[in-house]
Amino acid sequence: MSGGHGGALDAYRADIQAPLASRREYLYGLNPLAKILGPIPAMILVLLSGTMFTPLCFVILCAVLMLTGLRWQRSSLITLGLALPLFIAVFGFSFTLWADQRRVAHTPVVFEIGSFSVTSGALEIGFTTALRLAALFGLALTGGLSSTGPDLVRSSIQHLHLPYRIGYTALAATRFVPRFGHELETIRQAHRVRGMSPGRGPIASTRRSLGYVVPLLTGAIRHAGRVSLAMDARAFGAHDTRTERHQIPVRTRDWVFMIGFWVFTAAVLVAALWIR
Amino acid sequence: MSITHEGGARPGPDGVSLELVPGEVLLVLGPSGSGKSTLALALDGLVPHAIPATLTGSVRVAGTETVGASVATLSETVAMVFQDPDSQMITGSVLDEVCFGPENLGLPVAEVLERAETALREVDLWERRTENPDRLSGGGRQRLAIACALAMRSPVLVLDEPTANLDPAGIEEVYRVLARVVARRDRSIVLIEHNLDPAMDLVNRVLVLDGLGRTAFLGDAHSILRTHAAELLELGVWLPVSLMAALHLHEAGIVLDPLPLTPRELTAALNVLDLPVLVDPPPPTPGIWDTPQLEVTGLSLKRGRRLVLRDINLSLDAGSFLAVIGTNGAGKTTLVQAIAGVIQPPRGTVSLGGLDPARLDVRTLTTRIGFVFQNPENQFVTYTVANELAHGLRLRGIDQAIIDARVDDLLERFALTEARDQHPFLLSGGQKRRLSVGTALVAGASMLALDEPTFGQDRARAGELLALLHELNAAGTTIIVVSHDLQLVSDFATHVAVMKDGELMRIGTRDEILADEDLLHEAGLRMPPLIRAMRGLTAHPSWRTVTRLAELPGGGGLR
Numbered sequence: 105m106s107g108g109h110g111g112a113l114d115a116y117r118a119d120i121q122a123p124l125a126s127r128r129e130y131l132y133g134l135n136p137l138a139k140i141l142g143p144i145p146a147m148i149l150v151l152l153s154g155t156m157f158t159p160l161c162f163v164i165l166c167a168v169l170m171l172t173g174l175r176w177q178r179s180s181l182i183t184l185g186l187a188l189p190l191f192i193a194v195f196g197f198s199f200t201l202w203a204d205q206r207r208v209a210h211t212p213v214v215f216e217i218g219s220f221s222v223t224s225g226a227l228e229i230g231f232t233t234a235l236r237l238a239a240l241f242g243l244a245l246t247g248g249l250s251s252t253g254p255d256l257v258r259s260s261i262q263h264l265h266l267p268y269r270i271g272y273t274a275l276a277a278t279r280f281v282p283r284f285g286h287e288l289e290t291i292r293q294a295h296r297v298r299g300m301s302p303g304r305g306p307i308a309s310t311r312r313s314l315g316y317v318v319p320l321l322t323g324a325i326r327h328a329g330r331v332s333l334a335m336d337a338r339a340f341g342a343h344d345t346r347t348e349r350h351q352i353p354v355r356t357r358d359w360v361f362m363i364g365f366w367v368f369t370a371a372v373l374v375a376a377l378w379i380r
Numbered sequence: 381m382s383i384t385h386e387g388g389a390r391p392g393p394d395g396v397s398l399e400l401v402p403g404e405v406l407l408v409l410g411p412s413g414s415g416k417s418t419l420a421l422a423l424d425g426l427v428p429h430a431i432p433a434t435l436t437g438s439v440r441v442a443g444t445e446t447v448g449a450s451v452a453t454l455s456e457t458v459a460m461v462f463q464d465p466d467s468q469m470i471t472g473s474v475l476d477e478v479c480f481g482p483e484n485l486g487l488p489v490a491e492v493l494e495r496a497e498t499a500l501r502e503v504d505l506w507e508r509r510t511e512n513p514d515r516l517s518g519g520g521r522q523r524l525a526i527a528c529a530l531a532m533r534s535p536v537l538v539l540d541e542p543t544a545n546l547d548p549a550g551i552e553e554v555y556r557v558l559a560r561v562v563a564r565r566d567r568s569i570v571l572i573e574h575n576l577d578p579a580m581d582l583v584n585r586v587l588v589l590d591g592l593g594r595t596a597f598l599g600d601a602h603s604i605l606r607t608h609a610a611e612l613l614e615l616g617v618w619l620p621v622s623l624m625a626a627l628h629l630h631e632a633g634i635v636l637d638p639l640p641l642t643p644r645e646l647t648a649a650l651n652v653l654d655l656p657v658l659v660d661p662p663p664p665t666p667g668i669w670d671t672p673q674l675e676v677t678g679l680s681l682k683r684g685r686r687l688v689l690r691d692i693n694l695s696l697d698a699g700s701f702l703a704v705i706g707t708n709g710a711g712k713t714t715l716v717q718a719i720a721g722v723i724q725p726p727r728g729t730v731s732l733g734g735l736d737p738a739r740l741d742v743r744t745l746t747t748r749i750g751f752v753f754q755n756p757e758n759q760f761v762t763y764t765v766a767n768e769l770a771h772g773l774r775l776r777g778i779d780q781a782i783i784d785a786r787v788d789d790l791l792e793r794f795a796l797t798e799a800r801d802q803h804p805f806l807l808s809g810g811q812k813r814r815l816s817v818g819t820a821l822v823a824g825a826s827m828l829a830l831d832e833p834t835f836g837q838d839r840a841r842a843g844e845l846l847a848l849l850h851e852l853n854a855a856g857t858t859i860i861v862v863s864h865d866l867q868l869v870s871d872f873a874t875h876v877a878v879m880k881d882g883e884l885m886r887i888g889t890r891d892e893i894l895a896d897e898d899l900l901h902e903a904g905l906r907m908p909p910l911i912r913a914m915r916g917l918t919a920h921p922s923w924r925t926v927t928r929l930a931e932l933p934g935g936g937g938l939r
Contacts, residue, residue: 342452
């Protein structure tokens with residue numbers, strides 16, 4: 105018995121496999137490597153940026169890409185329409201409160217909460233940080249929501265010369281995740297029945313968690329041993345190469361996506377320098 | 381050939397020689413620890429290549445020594461199917477899974493697909509090729525594992541306890557597929573199996589290992605089982621139930637010749653004999669007291685949005701032995717966990733002698749009911765066997781002297797005295813199981829619930845555990861087991877509850893439920909072989925209701 109069908113951790117979700125996507129949903133059809141390599145310079149730029157302009161550009165870009173290139177679901181509308189603004193608002197205000205007051209003391213006070221005055225400088229720092237986080241998530245999810253683990257592994261083997269023994273072993277390991285979740289739940293129940301470390305609070309919960317480690321690891325090692333026997337018995341690693349039924353080619357559109365992303369990133373960089 | 385595991389004290393198997401003829405089906409039998417699985421792993425080189433061990437003698441596969449060849453090259457000649465279907469699934473779809481082996485061989489894509497299709501059609505999974513293997517039933521996943529082995533197109537197929545983790549419907553599926561493979565006669569099969577009743581129709585030859593891993597018998601399966609049945613029993617080898625029944629009858633002077641190996645043969649042999657009329661056994665005692673110790677009323681339970689238990693009502697008298705049966709996913713475990721308070725039942729739905737587990741804290745709960753998980757390791761929380769038993773008592777702040785006395789008593793009762801200072805994880809499988817039963821009962825619970833206590837264990841160990849439960853039950857403990865092994869259930873349970881899709885189909889006395897073939901079939905279960913054989917009797921009406929070996933005339937000393 106294994107739990108977690110179709111969960112976010114399932115590397116094999118059928119609903120994001122490229123051949124099943126329609127033409128409009130173009131993100132699914134792109135090479136997973138293009139969807140990683142394209143946004144990487146943008147991620148670095150967002151990490152280094154100090155103004156609101158740069159992350160805002162990428163939040164908008166990612167929203168547009170996801171709206172046009174991903175399959176429509178009610179949850180995607182909720183995410184973009186409600187969760188994203190809420191995320192930025194909540195984190196923006198939280199980071200505002202955390203901002204170093206001495207650095208922003210000279211900026212005008214926007215409003216006051218009791219004796220605590222919120223300055224425009226603090227607001228700017230807070231919201232810039234929130235937008236940077238949102239932009240990073242967006243850049244990672246654009247590729248992440250539209251690629252499957254196996255396609256990424258295949259593409260890395262075909263184009264980056266990743267040894268297939270490593271790639272496919274990693275893939276087999278992703279199957280462990282839902283299994284361990286299930287196992288951990290069982291162990292937790294079992295320990296609770298034994299009356300293990302009752303009580304609340306961080307100390308009791310740490311003591312409880314430590315007790316889960318040994319049974320969980322024992323189970324994991326045993327399972328991994330069995331899986332590796334089963335793989336060996338089916339000639340895994342026998343030859344230097346293995347047949348690949350699914351070719352994940354790098355096509356013109358992948359280059360267009362990747363280079364387009366880089367050009368946009370460069371344009372944002374130039375614009376940001378110019379605005380300053 | 382002899383094999384000694386790294387750090388092992390003695391070889392097992394020890395000095396075994398055999399040849400596998402193309403097209404034959406070889407059954408390997410032996411008590412646990414005799415090295416059956418090691419033998420299987422040596423056939424395709426996993427021993428000694430993947431598992432460190434010393435191999436003396438030689439294993440030659442299609443003319444090559446396994447010691448010199450790689451596992452991968454050998455896997456082109458010998459394909460394996462293991463016990464646990466879960467640990468054999470590597471990819472995310474049924475088709476990818478079957479293609480995995482041929483892809484590793486570097487075959488051209490067209491051939492990979494052709495092999496995959498043939499193999500999947502052979503096990504009736506071609507229509508489901510796009511699905512995730514997790515969605516298949518246990519039997520379905522094991523059929524998939526067979527397809528994966530078939531796709532290697534190797535002339536030898538080794539199956540190591542392929543049905544030990546399956547429910548009866550799954551076992552039937554696997555044997556239907558195996559029968560098809562055997563019928564083609566183009567492969568040799570090595571089968572390690574404890575569940576002999578469905579296997580007997582397929583096998584030609586048998587290799588019996590003794591407790592030390594030496595060859596006890598090697599030859600024609602049917603004649604060896606028939607002529608050496610008593611010696612095999614002595615060795616601790618499990619026999620087909622029909623054969624056990626015949627040996628049982630032999631002691632009462634009822635001689636069946638030739639000895640039957642399948643339910644069909646048993647029925648036929650008994651039908652032509654003159655048999656004494658059986659007096660009906662006394663009705664099973666309904667319990668020691670006639671007030672229900674357990675009452676469940678209107679219990680429904682949701683997991684996420686799915687209703688996993690639907691309006692369950694049942695009551696159980698103290699001193700009963702209840703078996704909850706059903707296929708995988710029928711809700712058996714959930715029901716018993718809710719009864720034992722492992723998962724919180726809605727308030728007012730479960731009553732343990734007047735107490736509601738939903739309102740009890742763990743300390744009080746464990747004085748009423750103990751729960752034993754499927755994997756006993758999950759329950760161990762301390763570092764020695766003695767501490768493990770003392771843990772439940774210390775939680776209650778009991779006097780150290782009393783704890784010591786109680787722990788000594790339990791160690792003795794569960795035959796663990798010698799292991800008292802060992803780490804629980806280092807015990808043998810049977811010891812772990814006994815310890816987990818001990819820890820569940822240490823606080824004085826009068827009810828014991830066990831989740832699949834025989835799952836994945838060999839028959840000898842399962843029998844040993846059930847005998848322990850029987851003993852506890854005779855001493856007054858109410859027992860609830862979740863199981864899908866109907867023969868074991870029918871040998872020990874007083875009551876049976878049948879579950880399907882989260883609903884309780886029926887609860888009743890053992891004889892009443894097990895006699896209802898339609899009910900069992902609807903629940904996805906199958907009649908145990910002995911009952912099937914007895915129900916087929918036309919000449920002896922009084923024998924038709926026999927459900928257990930113990931009800932047959934004859935000595936009771938066989939078990």
